[in-house]
Amino acid sequence: MKQNYFLGLALFIIATTTFSQENTVGTIIYNPELSDGGYNLIYPHNQSTAFLMDMCGNVVHTWEHGDSLRPANVLYILENTDVITTYRPADNSEDAIWAGGGGASIERRTWDNVPIWSFTRNDSAYRLHHDIQPLANGNVLVTAWEQRDSLECIEAGRNPANLTGDGMWSEVIWEIGPDAYNEGQVVWEWAVWDHLIQDFDSTKSNYGVVADNIHKININFGQTLGAAADWLHINAIDYDPFSQHIMLSVPTFNEIWIVDRGNTTSGELKWRWGNPMAYDRGDSSNTKLGFQHHTHWLDLALDSDNADYGKVGVFNNRVQGDTSEYSTVHTLIPFYDEYENEYAVDAASGTFLPADFDWSFSSPDPNTIYSNIVSSFQRLDNGNSLICSGKSGDTREYTQEGELVWYYKTPLLNQAGMASPVSQGTVLNPFQNLTFRAHRYPADFPAFDGIDFVAGAPIELDPTPIASCLVCDLALELDSISYDSSSANISIIANGSYDLNSIEWINLSDSSVIPYQNELDFTTTQSGDFLITVTDIMGCTTSLVVSVIIDSVDSPSPLAVGLYPNPTTGILNLVLNASSGNALVSIYNMQGQTVFTSNNSNSPNALRFDLGHLNNGAYTIVIQTSTGVATSRILIQK
Known part of the structure; x- marks a missing residue:
């Protein structure tokens, strides 16, 4: 049969x-109910890619740069989906001007990384560095070192004892815009050298009483950095279109500056805050800032009805504690009279107001928020704070009550000038995963309209997502x-x-x-x-x-x-x-x-x-x- x-x-x-409770890199903590959510942008040092990630560290988009290039610190996403990126050559051994934060080029690109226009300046006279600020007209504000030789410095009133044979680097702020051939060109300039004061040598230029010239810059003030010529080391720039003012972070002065770009006193240093000793007012007890980074108006990321709208945010890198140095983040409120285009000064002390910070935050454990270099602070729309301690590639989101609701560790290891992904479980030490800033874009950011984000793999190898991810x-x-x-x-x-x-x-x-x-x-x-x-x-x-x-x-x-x-x-x-x-x-x-x-x-x-x-x-x-x-x-x- x-x-x-x-x-x-x-x-x-x-x-x-399967998931791990002991992640050491990538997303380590995420509380979706308390976090403000969105997408996180990092552009870590010593490699050539900017990463946009979801809250779980899954990469949703990248902007690649050539293998022979390195970040010039920042990349900004514009509302029309274009980006303004920065980069420099990986090899700086022959560069005439070089220090930490050095740049070279800015470039506008499409979302898909197609170049639109670019501008480069890296020679013996000028070098772009640290930060940029895109403007609504399509142009970009940039910071640049300006080489001044020793004779120029002495004539301007610099104490010769504080000079090396290389002279010193002053600073210029340029507005860069594209010409008819899609090449960037300088369309506006502000130079520190035009706003100096000194009381060292009455026979030289710029002589006067420093304390009586609080809107000018003392050429003999400032701490010495690794590159002796690096006098000001401006590491952040921002722009307020309402007042037409430019904000600058000057870490060697422990000061924030505001410069009039196009209001009634164009070019004037309107406000300065953080260390009145820079203009011979007050003493060390009045110093509020220590080598600060990421000074900026909070407005751009917030709704106009937000309680923090109009305030200034800052990452305060070097705060001296009883036994060690630590970092803090703050908001403050400059007293600005928009009708007179003036900032208030305390009548008794002659120092710019406010007298102190509006809000301050430090971690109960100083080791969790500390970086003596780089770093950033962003106030999110729900009131949370995004804090990047850049020396350790450590980014954390805290609620107003201080609860940690998101924690991300940049999963890259720098070896011989090249950072590569590490496996989950790797313990990284400071300076091995330097991250200049971290920035959170809300999920409803206009550039993301119509973009179908597909979660790719995280940066780290052998990823082990936490339970909430x-x-x-x-x-x-x-x-x-x-x-x-x-x-x-x-x-x-x-x-x-x-x-x-x-x-x-x-x-x-x-x-x-x-x-x-x-x-x-x-x-x-x-x-x-x-x-x-x-x-x-x-x-x-x-x-x-x-x-x-x-x-x-x-x-x-x-x-x-x-x-x-x-x-x-x-x-x-x-x-x-x-x-x-x-x-x-x-x-x-x-x-x-x-x-x-x-x-x-x-x-x-x-x-x-x-x-x-x-x-x-x-x-x-x-x-x-x-x-x-x-x-x-x-x-x-x-």
Whole structure:
């Protein structure tokens, strides 16, 4: 007698997730309920890529630069999706002007990294450095070192004892715009050299009483940096279109400056704050800032009705504690009279107001917010603070109450001037993952309209997402079954947000891994329970148990049947092989009573039944078609 076969498939889904509680890089903490959310931009040192990431550290977009280039610290996303990026050559050994923060080029690009226009200045006279500020008219404000030789410095009143043979670097602020040939050109300039005062040598230029000239810059003030000629080291620039004022961070003076760009006193130093000793007022007890970074108006990131609108934010790098140095972040309110275009001065002391910060924040553990260089602070729209301690590539988001709700560690290791991704679990030390700034763009930022962000892999290798970031939507389902001679051919579909990393089939009868079976399709000639387990690149894991029954039946042709999920809470899926034809489905309780029937003429290969009205328990299902009869046991568990 010809031997035919009956094939029954019962499918059981097992979903599991894996995650680490001890991440050391990438996203380490994320509380979606308290975080302001959005997308985070970093442009770390010693490599050539700017990364836009979601809150879980998954990269959603990058802007690449050539391998021979390095960041000139910042990249800004514009509301029309263009970006203004900065870069410099990786090799600076032959550069006439070089110090930390040095730049060379700015470039406007499309979202997809296509250049639009650019400007470069890096020679013996000038070098771009540190920061830029895009303007609404499409132009860009930049900071640049300006070489002044020793004779010029002495004539301007500089104490010769504070000079080297290289003279000193002053500063200029340029507004750069594209010409008809898409080459950047200088369309406006402000130079520190035009606003000097000195009381050292009455025979030289700029002589006067420093304390009586608070709107001028003392050429003999300022701390010495690693590059002796680097006098001012301006490390941040911002622009307020309402007042038409430019804000500058001058860390060697421990001061913030505001310069009139185009109001009634164009070019004048209007306001300065942080260290009145820079203009011979007050003493060390009046010094509020220490080598600060990222001074800026908070307006751009906030709604006009926000309580912080109009305030100034600053990362205060070097605060002297009782036993060690630490960092703080602050907001403050300059007292500005928009009608007179003037900032208030305290009548008694002759120092610019305010007397102190409006708001201050420091970590209870000074080691968690500390960086004596670089770094940034951003006030988010919900009142949270985004703080980047750049020396350690450490970015944290705190609530107003001081609760840590997001923590990200730049997962790059600098070795011999080249930073490369590290594996999750790597412990990085300061200066190994320098990050000049971190910036949060809200999810509704205009540039993101119409952009379908697809979460890619994180920067770090071997990523292990934390629980709140583990979007485990990975799921398996039976796609099709077929019968070929005496074997069952099973095809599985994996659905999820991320690519698969591994696939494994196990024969549960002896718990052995089936060799060479690393695909979603599986063929077997044996009866038994088989477990397929898949894992995606984020570590999400899910499994499906396929119970295969191959029996001899007296039928002219085989019937292949798949049932899932089993157990079920009520919904039962039935998959038939293509040649099955019409199907009569009957379900019986353990007393042999018929509790469900369905006669599916011209039935498709996949059927779906709602058994939610049945009580919990075991049932027998019988499927009759023109090609045979299949019987299996199902379990309802609600």
